[in-house]
Amino acid sequence: MWERGAVIRVLIADDQALVRGAMAALLGLEVDIEVVAEVGTGTDVVPTARAVQPDVALLDVQMPGMDGLAAAAELRDAVPTCRVLICTTFGRPGYLSRAMAAGAAGFVVKDAPPEQLVEAVRRVHSGLRVVDPALAAESLASGASPLTDRELEVLRTARDGGTVADVAKVLHLSEGTVRNHLSSAIGKTGARTRAEAVRLAETRGWL
Amino acid sequence: MWERGAVIRVLIADDQALVRGAMAALLGLEVDIEVVAEVGTGTDVVPTARAVQPDVALLDVQMPGMDGLAAAAELRDAVPTCRVLICTTFGRPGYLSRAMAAGAAGFVVKDAPPEQLVEAVRRVHSGLRVVDPALAAESLASGASPLTDRELEVLRTARDGGTVADVAKVLHLSEGTVRNHLSSAIGKTGARTRAEAVRLAETRGWL
């Protein structure tokens, strides 16, 4: 009971229990950091954060239910005192910009050395922003997604390899319209095939 | 210097430094486990293991250079006293069977709770096999890959969304032959599109 207020209270959200526990163990080694909550889905983030009032929320991007980016946006409104640190497997340019738009204070990739994570937690807690410079440059270079909402939706639906007719049926559109959106998306991504467009949009974090 | 031989010496191989360090921290909390080496590529596994002679090697499947499955096979010959525990993100049926064929003693997915990992390390070290029962059942149900080497190669090449002509050029084959292999792969996977066949083969661990 004698932590004199200098301890950083952290919430960890990651869908993989093993990674979640391991990160908790890693952060727990630091004397000035305490892991006060662990959740495995995006939908659990806000309720839990409301209950335990953490100083920093460490959110993975890909989670079942709600992704880390959406959770970050909701968390910003629900618990304004809690600063958000996004931690993800893929350093996709689009993720960074979307994370910043969602009010995140920091962004670290899982390729980074462990010390960098604990440093990021401390810096975020003290009000600084944490961004990988290389990723920031890449993000600025590739820019924001030029795809419209509908194009993204069509691309997402076509992702699992269905035919145009399937996509049209799912989205309640004409086949011709689907083909138009796909054609437009292919042109904007610089791809030459629907599958390639999906792949490119994914690696750029536009999905 | 007074660990009296009861300590389990572990090597960790994972391409993500953060996860690697976190897992090391997690295992390091246990008094009977000591992490003696960390590597980030598949090619570093065997040389490092030869040098430090670990009791257990904890290998991720997807790594740059050489994947964990191939590393496991080489490790079995190079350091027979070291038992292999495969630890991966995806619980794909094909991974399990290939891991067992490569001489692995255990297989855990990263969805599992942290205690399960440390338990797996102990069991593997004591000579037992560790396999998730649900995954084992799924593995037996889906069976081994019905795809021939060439079909897999064509499917792999077609994965990034290239056209038939592209694949044919890369593999030095006729376009017709590529189409035949694709058609066969589509039939065997039960898919209706090339893209769907790629997706299904991937989720089953046949890739």
Next chain:
DNA sequence: ACCTCGCCATGACAGGTGTCATGGCGAGGT
């Protein structure tokens, strides 16, 4: 020797795909 099976190839055909021109509708900006 025979058969089976994987591999490569060709040719043909139906159907799916990507592109383009054209048009209508509604929202937002000047």
Next chain:
DNA sequence: ACCTCGCCATGACACCTGTCATGGCGAGGT
């Protein structure tokens, strides 16, 4: 009011794809 832009749709056209029949070659099993 005007223009721009996203969205939906139709129709037409060239091209790509998936399927099938057919055949040749070499390896391995009986």
